[in-house]
Amino acid sequence: MNRSTLAAIALLGCPFAAHYLATEARADDSASLTIRNHHFEPRALSVKAGNKIAISVTNAGSEPAEFESSELNREKVIPPGKTVTIYVGPLSPGAYPFFDDFDQANTGQIVAK
Amino acid sequence: MRAAVRCWGVLLACAAPVGAAHAEFKIRYPNIDYREVEIENNSSMTFDRRQTDRNNHDVSSPTEIGVGVLPWWFVEAELEAAKHPGQKTSLDAVTFENYFMLTEPGQYFLDASIFAEYAHATASTDADTAKVGLLLQKQQDKFLHTLNVYVEKQVGTLSNDANTFQLGWQSRYMLNVLFQPGVEIYGEIEDLRHPGQFNGQQLRIGPMFAGSYNLGQIGGRGKIKYEAGYLFGLTGATETGAVRTRLEYEVPF
Numbered sequence: 016m017n018r019s020t021l022a023a024i025a026l027l028g029c030p031f032a033a034h035y036l037a038t039e040a041r042a043d044d045s046a047s048l049t050i051r052n053h054h055f056e057p058r059a060l061s062v063k064a065g066n067k068i069a070i071s072v073t074n075a076g077s078e079p080a081e082f083e084s085s086e087l088n089r090e091k092v093i094p095p096g097k098t099v100t101i102y103v104g105p106l107s108p109g110a111y112p113f114f115d116d117f118d119q120a121n122t123g124q125i126v127a128k
Numbered sequence: 129m130r131a132a133v134r135c136w137g138v139l140l141a142c143a144a145p146v147g148a149a150h151a152e153f154k155i156r157y158p159n160i161d162y163r164e165v166e167i168e169n170n171s172s173m174t175f176d177r178r179q180t181d182r183n184n185h186d187v188s189s190p191t192e193i194g195v196g197v198l199p200w201w202f203v204e205a206e207l208e209a210a211k212h213p214g215q216k217t218s219l220d221a222v223t224f225e226n227y228f229m230l231t232e233p234g235q236y237f238l239d240a241s242i243f244a245e246y247a248h249a250t251a252s253t254d255a256d257t258a259k260v261g262l263l264l265q266k267q268q269d270k271f272l273h274t275l276n277v278y279v280e281k282q283v284g285t286l287s288n289d290a291n292t293f294q295l296g297w298q299s300r301y302m303l304n305v306l307f308q309p310g311v312e313i314y315g316e317i318e319d320l321r322h323p324g325q326f327n328g329q330q331l332r333i334g335p336m337f338a339g340s341y342n343l344g345q346i347g348g349r350g351k352i353k354y355e356a357g358y359l360f361g362l363t364g365a366t367e368t369g370a371v372r373t374r375l376e377y378e379v380p381f
Contacts, residue, residue, distance in 0.1 A: 067234075079163070081380055085305040085340055088267055089233060092162045092199070092380075102234030107269055116380045119344030 043105075044068045048082075048123070050093065050115060051075040055123035064108040064127040073098040080121075084113035087125070152188070153314055153332075153359065153372040155274050155298040158241035158263040160229045161378060162196040166204075168376040174367035183367035187211040190223070202227040208247070220254075221247040227263070239265040243278070255286035261294075270302045272310075279320075290319035298336065306339040312357055330366045332359035338374075350379030 043066035049056045050073070062068045074080045074093040083090045087103050103111075106127035115121040153172045169191045176183040187210060194204030206223040228242040245259040261278030276296040282288055293316065300310025316330040317323045336357030343350050355374035361367050 081163070085342070086302070088159075088272060088302065090159070090161050090164075100232070102232060104234075105269070114342075114344075116344075119342070 045071065047071040047073065049073045049075050050080045050121070053115075053118055053121050055113075055115070055121060058123040060123065060125045062104070062106065062125055062127050065105050067102065067104045068106070068125075070101045070103060070125075071098050072101055079117060081116035082113060083116040084111060084125075086111045087113065089113075090116070152190075152294070153312075153357075153370065154374065155296050155312065156227070156241075156243060156261075156263050156276050157274055158227070158229060158231075158239045158265050159233045160196050160200060160202045160227055160241070162199045162202075164196045164378050164380050166192075166194045166376055166378040168192050168194070168374065170372070170374045172370055172372040175369040175371075176361075176367040178368070183213075185211075185213055186367070187217075192223075192225070194225070200229040202229075219250050221249050221257075223247040234267070237266070239267075243276070253286070255282035255288070256284050257281065258283050259294075271299060272302055272308075273297075273299045289321070291321065293317040293320050300336070300338060304339075306341065307337060308339055309335065309337045312336045312359065314359060327364040329363055331362040332366055332370065333362060334359035334370075336372075350377055352377055 044063055046060055046062055046068055048060060048070060053076070060070070072082050072091070072093055074095055074097055077095050079092060079094050081090060081092045082099075082101055089101055089103060091099055091101050093099050103125070104127070106125070108127050111125040111127065113123055113125065152170075154170050169189065171189040172187070174183055174186040178184075188208070189210065190206050190208040192204045192206035194202055196202045204223075204225040206225060207219060208221040208223060209217065210220045211217040223245055225243070225245045228244070230240040230242065231238070233239050241263040243259075243261040243263055247257045247259070249256050257280055259278050259280040261276060264275045266273045274297070276294075278294040280292040280294060282290065295313070295315040297313040298310055300308045302308050312334060314330075314332045318329070323329065334357055336355060338353070338355040340351055340353040343352065353374075353376040355372075357372050359370040359372065361369065
C-alpha cells in the first residue's frame, strides 16, 4: 500500500474519527426562550453555572429571527413558527448577552449562577 | 554550485502548487452562518532575512464572497490575487469552496465540518487543485480551539503526483467581543510521499488576535470581523516571518 492510498484512507476515515470523537455530551439542563412581538421571553434566562444547557428557542413571529451571541459563540436562524435547540456551556458565572440579528433591538441575556 | 542551487530553487518554485509559494494562513471555523452573506479578504506577506527568492515578500490577498445556503452548507467563491517574489501582481486562481457542517455547535464534545475546495488556475501553465479537509472546534469556557487538516492534490493534465498536507491550529481566549488574543500554528508537507527532512517542511507559529463589531450598535446592519497575526518560521524551508490579516463583513438576509 503506497503512501497516497494511506493518505486517502486517512482522509476518508476523518469523518468517522470525528463522529467517534464527537460522542454526544448530554445537556445537564434545558431551558426555553420564545421570540414574540419582537421580544425575547424571558429577556433574562437564569441557568446553572457549570452545566451544559440545551435552550429551545421558538420563533412565534411571522418573520425569521436569528439568535446570536458573540460571547457564547453561537448564531442560529429560526424560521417563523419553528423551534431550534441551541447548546451552550458549561458556562462560568456571569451574564451572556444575546440578540436577534434580524431585529437588533431585540436583546436578552443568559445569566449563569 | 551557486548556479545549481539557484536552478534547484527555480525548479522548486515551478513545482509548487498554484498560489502556494507559502501555505494559506487562514483558520476555517466549522460553524455555519445560515442565511448570511460574507465578504472577506485574507492578506499575508512573508519576510525572510535570508532574502531567498522564494520566501521574501510573497504577498497573497484572496478575496471571497460566501453565503450560508442551508443550515449545514456554506459556499464561497474566491479570487486569489497574489504577488510572488520577482513577479507582478496576478490573479492566481478562482476558487470554489464548500463547508458541510456535521455537528450542531456545542451539542457534542467537538464541533466538526467537512471542507472541500476546487481551485481553477488562471495561468495556462498551472494545474488546478482540489482540496478536502476536516474542521474541528472545541470551546472550553472562554477558550476556543480550532483545528484544520487538509489534503490538497493537483488535478488535470498539468498535475503532478504530490499529495500536499496542510495543518492549521488556533487557540484563542474570548476576552471580549472586540479583542480575543490567541496563538496559531500553520504547517505544510508539500508531498506526503516524499516528506523529506523536518527542516524541509513548512511550519510556523505566532500570536494572533481577533474580534468583531456589531454594526447594529451604530444603526448599521451586519457585523465586521477581523483577525491579525504574526507567524515565526520554525524550519529552514519556511520564511523567517509572515504577517497576516483577515477582514470580513457579514450580513444576514
